Amino acid sequence: MSYSLYFEPVLRLVPLAALALAGCLPLALALYRQSRSAWLRLLTFGFFICLLLNPIMVKETSRPLSTIIAVVIDNSRSQNFGTRKRDTEQALAALKQGLGRLPQIEARFVQAARQDNNPDSDTLLATRLFTPLQEALADVPPARIGGAIIITDGQVADIPALSAADSAAALAEAPDEGNRGFVEASDEGKSRLAEASDEGKSRLAARLGFDAPVNALISGNGQEYDRRLRFIKAPRFGLAGKEVPLSFTVQDEGAMPAGLPPPIIELFVNGEKQGSYPVRPGAETALTVTLPRTGSNIIELKTPEIEGEVTAVNNHAAIIIDGVRENLKVLLVSGEPHNGLRVWRDLLKSDTGVDLVHFTILRPPEKQDNTPIYQLSLIVFPTTDLFVNRLKDFDLVIFDRYQHYAVLPLAYYDYMARYVENGGALLMAVGPEFSGGRSLALTPLSRILPARPTGNIFEKPFLPQLTEAGRRHPVTQNLEGGATTPPKWGPWLRQIEVEADKDSMVLMQGVDKAPLMLLAAKGRGRVGMLLSDEGWLWARDYQGGGPYASLYRRMAHWLMKEPELEEENLTARAQGYTIFVERRTMKEETLASPPAAAAKDKTAPYSAPSASAANSPIGRFHITLPSGRTMEIQPQKAADGLYKARFDSPETGLVRIGNGDKNVIVHAGVPNQPEYEDIISTPEKLAPIAAATGGHVLRLRPKAQDNVHIGAIKLLSAKAGLSTAAADSLVLRQSAASAPVAEERLPLMHNIWALLIGLGLLALTWWREGRA
Structure with missing residues (x-):
């Protein structure tokens, strides 16, 4: 009144x-x-x-209007360690009971830092509690805000920065783990805070969004200890097949037990163990690893769990290093000059990642030249060194309209055949010479060729088209203009007729559906054939042209075993805890299964299969989680020869995915995420902000054997200054607003x-x- x-x-x-x-x-x-x-x-x-x-x-x-407070509950992944989740639940129940006895208090409960599988979410990177706290009280008049209570393990990333005046008070903080873990400003700290300027307090209130006490209840206990692995130096890229330097450290934190033996670190590359190393905790250890492949390589370090430590999650550290090739070495062997030769040269020379060696015959030995010998300034071409000694150094050999000349002995072609059988790559772009008397099909090279000439040559316009296999194979699938029938390409004018082997893959066809492009595996290597020398017409944009660059480049990279172009391939990538799986296959779909068979998929942990997935030729994906648990998911057809699936991993670490004889590994979760870097629960990070606002920080259980205790709730008058309440209390300020x-x-x-x-x-x- x-x-x-x-x-x-x-x-x-x-x-x-x-x-x-x-x-x-x-x-x-x-x-x-x-x-x-x-x-x-x-x-x-x-x-x-x-x-x-x-x-x-x-x-x-x-x-008088009710006093509104916010109770922020930390739901981050670190809250799942030990008894923290149970401690938080018990503290929340006790807090609700205590606040229920204060009718003038209106509490808003905020579930913050929820475990989110979104790869872009901040919850995968760090625990943020003050941002949701400010959002929860954004619509409340400042005079009605009575304070905040945060239930957390103390590892918070978004604590507002203190002003210089507030920092002066924070310097006098004295955490007392023996006094039930309560943290209270000392008398000196309170005195220095009382002398702080009103301007400094206003800045702090502006950053918080209110001027009221902030309290914290710390889960866990003061006797925790933990061992964690951390990479110090790790590159993002490295050369495939070469050594990459790394360094790491093992850190022991908290009250570690006495007498522990030195930790043993195990090194894994793409899931395969490479060795074990004894290390000294706290010291930086250097090592080198060899990247076995191009693309993503998962480097893991593991150390055994210590009995009683907070968690073993951070006893494992992983990084992903992308392996890149050194400059590709390509040997281009050309015969009679023609328009298509410049297309090959321009394409290879424009790629900065290609080292090109061009061998060509300008004048065959059998052609007479009346130039006197003493007027010639030529040296003998090192054919032996190139085609015998250094042949294994090349990633790809291309024959462009080349026919047998005496300059290369027949034995050299046998060396080339062995080169392919031992893992090399050979690409042949042939013309009329392939059907002649000096065809390479009549040399020892013939044993690795996927087709033989019949002697016929088609000299008429025709439109290159994809075969059924070509629509499924990643080399020709999704070529620009190839999705329609007929494709939106320009015609070619000549094709060499061949008889293809049964084990070759015919991806493109031409006149009367005769093979136009073939791929085949021979021994450990691969061979490709382009049965026309008219591909340059696409480069000249003849009648609309065509995707010559994409076609040539994909052929070359398939021959060099680029993983992304494998026709039978299983790949996986992770975005946070969400894993995307792709399976490519040349297998054709079977007849659709009856509805009763599809009903068996109800036990799948993923969504029920669609009609297009019920007759999938690849079956289910088999998933093995880091803990050893297994599950299965049904893929969905995305395109001809392409099946996809996605799922959320409930665990952090390496997930193994299998389908038939194909296997792949992927790392679920953000490697070495900050959420798992500081695991030990602590009141120290929140103590300064609590002291600056007049609140308290206390542990729920200072010792492992203690019961959960939240202390008394003290409600101060609206005009009260800094709290003089006992440390064993949660301080709130009564609202001065009335209606x-x-x-x-x-x-x-x-x-x-x-x-x-x-x-x-x-x-x-x-x-x-x-x-x-």
């Missing part, structure tokens, strides 16, 4: 002021002359001015008594003037 005085003048202010001024002049003259009735006149005049001002007494009845309930207006001069007083004063003044 409160009283206030208001004025509601009967006249406007200007006439009222003029009237007052007009009355004051004669009164001032009377006072100056010391007239005996001057003071009585002044009293009468003042009374009637008050009467015109119309004073009103207002009586307000209001009720009006009723209002009563009482006019002071508008009644019979005011009229009688006014008349009495007039009569008295008249009487006094008469006596004078």
Whole structure:
């Protein structure tokens, strides 16, 4: 209840002021002359001015508004370690019970830092609690905010920065793990904080979004210890097949047990163990690893779990290093010059990752030249060194319209065949010479060729088209313009007829569906054949041209065993904890299964298969989680020869995925995420912000054998300064806001008594003037 005085003048202010001024002049003259009735006149005049001002007494009845506080619950992954989750649940239950006994408190419970599988989510990187705290109280007037209580393990990443004045107080913090883990500012800290400027406190309140105590309840216990692995130096890229330097450290944190043996570190590359190393905790250890392949390589370090440590999650560290090739070495062997040769040269020379060696025959030995020998400035071409000694150094050999010349002995072709059988790559772009008497098909190279010439040559326009296998194979699938029938390509004008081997893959066809492009595996190597020398027409944009660059480049990289172009391949990639799996296959779909068979998939942990997946030729994906648990998922058809699936891994670490004879590994979760770097629960990070706002930080269980205890809840008055409550308490500030309930207006001069007083004063003044 409160009283206030208001004025509601009967006249406007200007006439009222003029009237007052007009009355004051004669009164001032009377006072100056010391007239005996001057003071009585002044009293009468003042009374009637008050009467015109119309004073009103207002009586307000209001009720105090509830005090709103926020209770922030940390749901980050580190809260799952040990007894922290149970401690948090018990503390939350006790807190709800304690707040329930304070009807003037309105609590908002905020579930923060939820475990999110979104790879872009901050929850995978660090625990953020103050941002959701500010969002929860954003719509509350500052006068109604009574404080905040945070239930966490203390590892918080978004604590607002303190001003210089607040930091001065924080310097006097004295964590006392022996006194039930309560953290309270010392007397010196409170004194220094009291001297802090109002400006500094205002800045802190602006960063927090309110000016009220912040309290924290710390899960875990003060006797925790943990061992963790951490990479110090690790490159993002490295040369495939070469050594890459790394360094790491083992860190022991907390109250480690005495007498532990030196940790043993195991090194794994793509899931295969490479060795074990004894290390000294706290010291940086260097090692080198060899990247076995291009693309992603998963490097893991593991150390055995210590009995009783907080978690073994950070006893494992992983990084992903992308392996890249050194410059590819390509040997281009060309015969008779033609328009297509420049296309090959331009394509290979424009790629900065290719070292090209071009061997060509400008004049065959059997052609006569009358130039005198003494006028020639030539050296003998090192054919033996190139085609015998250094042949194994090349990643790819290309024959472009080359036919057998005496400059290369027949034995050299046998070396080339062995080169392919031992893992080399050979690409042949042939023309009319392939059907002639000096065809390479008549050399020892023939044993690795996927096709033999019939002797026929088609000399007419035709449109290259994809075969059924070509629509499924990654080399020709999704070529620009190839999705339609007929494809949106320009024609070629010549094709060499061949008889293809049964084990070769015909991806493109031409005249009368004759093979136009073939791929085949021979021994450990691969061979490709392009049965036309007219591909340059696409480069010249003849009648619309075609995707010559993509086609040539994909052929070359398939021959060099690029993983992304494998026709039978299983790949997986992870975004956070979400894993995407792709399976390529040349197998054709079987007849659709009856509905009853599809119903068996109800036990799958992924969504039920669609009709297109029920007749999948590849079956299910078999998943093995880091803990050894297994599960299966049904892939969905995405395109011809391409099947996809996705799932969320419930665990962090290497996930193994298998399908038939294909296997792949992928790392679930963000490798070495900050959430797992600092595992030991601590009150120290939140102690400064609590002291600066007048709150307290306390452990729920200082020792492992202790019971959960949240302390008493102390509600301070709205005008109270820093808390003087005991450390074993949670400090809140009562709201100073109120809402009006009723209002009563009482006019002071508008009644019979005011009229009688006014008349009495007039009569008295008249009487006094008469006596004078």
